[in-house]
Amino acid sequence: MHGHGAALAFVRWSALCTIRSEGLNSARAIMKTVLSAPRRAVRGRGEGAEARIVRSIGEAIADRRLPPGTKLAEESLAEVFGVSRERVRKVLLLLAQRRVVTLIPNRGAFVARPTAREAREVFEARRVIERAVVEALDRTPRPLPDEMSDKLRAHLAREEEADRSGDRMALIRLSGQFHLLLADFAGNATLAGILADLIDRSSLAIAAFERRSSHSCSATEHRRFVAALESGPPGEAMRLMMEHLDEVERQLDLDLRPDGAVDLKSVFAERPADRLADPT
């Protein structure tokens, strides 16, 4: 969640922190702004503080350090990040807007607990967008540009390193970053931004519905995909990507309710057999 590389994460923040130098209409003001650039060295304050906190909380949620349903108390967060409570409040509002956090009036903020339906919808939406991404990538002439190829290889290397060293959190983060990297290559920042949100929500869905057992290796599937993209037959990369997304979704147990949200009524619903066995 966030933290899919600083450059990529920035995409989402440009909406909030748009600073147009064209907006400052006097040379004096520009000078002032430029000169005061290195101000705000104090951690926990300044312009970028909110972005930092959003990223921080986002990563914690994606890494499962903050599982779905966790209460996010304003005072605690304010203390942890060394900022005022209002700032935390603003951050929580932003995270809620992105459906990573659920705000309940007068009760506070909680790490979102997606429903099974929502989880399915998020994966469906990802398939829709990533299909377009791969189509765009497939249209670029082979061999792929060096920059693209290099970045992909470098990324795969990092994924495999994380896999070997058993760093599960890093692997999760890198896995999301891989898909975002592809979207970035496709050249549509708007679509990439939308996908970034969906990837965050996928992480949440996985956290909520992951099966205790199985976990196939994303790194392997990613490597196969890159190989197909670079020199596979037409359509092969697309097939692999769609299979990959299906595979990730298939590893979820979407019939099980997320933790703690079991519906007591349905669990203890009287079945016909119960009625017959009733001693009255």
Add this chain to the structure above:
Amino acid sequence: MHGHGAALAFVRWSALCTIRSEGLNSARAIMKTVLSAPRRAVRGRGEGAEARIVRSIGEAIADRRLPPGTKLAEESLAEVFGVSRERVRKVLLLLAQRRVVTLIPNRGAFVARPTAREAREVFEARRVIERAVVEALDRTPRPLPDEMSDKLRAHLAREEEADRSGDRMALIRLSGQFHLLLADFAGNATLAGILADLIDRSSLAIAAFERRSSHSCSATEHRRFVAALESGPPGEAMRLMMEHLDEVERQLDLDLRPDGAVDLKSVFAERPADRLADPT
């Protein structure tokens, strides 16, 4: 913008205003909540005030009553809507997150002024998502369910009524609502929510880049699409939808800068000929 029908607009708000009755764990509290339901009769206050203001401003932007670049002063808005400045502040933050409004630190909020690139990206993203929507619709067995068919016809009637009576603002709003209605039928609320945002941003792009002349009738194209969906050959509906989106985008002049953002340097850049003519 918003106001694509109350039911549809609600989709986006559920993120912020999620109230789970399951969260209230005592019968007493539930009673209290239920009994105090009709409280807050005062306009401009209460739980839904922010949703109302967001919708209101959103509609104004989509209807072009607030053209791109318009300053949205906090105090003025607070006065207009009869709420405190902080509430307006929160609303502006939400609109900024959706890229309908641009926040410039220490300068305030402005109706967003999309770049040509962003406009192109938004339309591309719409094509990606709406392609998936139409694919889903195309998979439903013909004839279409009565409910769907009825709603589509009713909507077309309203569009044509607006067209006949020359109510341009209503036509714009209905046009966006049509696409949202289709997304709704496709059954993926997540995708529909994303599309809702993209439609809002399309309105903004149109406001910024619309050519003075031409304006083909969306109502006609929508009617043709519905006809193809109901009883056209396979793929015909998809073709019409893609053409429709292309047509809307083609009516924009994406080579022209949006109002007031002309780059003086490039306008008055000295060309080689100027240098030769220089009297020095």
Add this chain to the structure above:
DNA sequence: GCGCCTCAGATTGTGCACAAAATGGAGAAG
């Protein structure tokens, strides 16, 4: 014992006041 009510403590929500910064105009220098 069970359920309900009440009340203290903790947490969230909101208005207000003040600080920080930009705007626009008047005035002086070139």
Add this chain to the structure above:
DNA sequence: CTTCTCCATTTTGTGCACAATCTGAGGCGC
């Protein structure tokens, strides 16, 4: 006449205090 500087005003940003609400425990009546 233009351009730079300074200052008053307006507008935005932020912390703080208090109000509203929820939580959980204890006491009371049934």
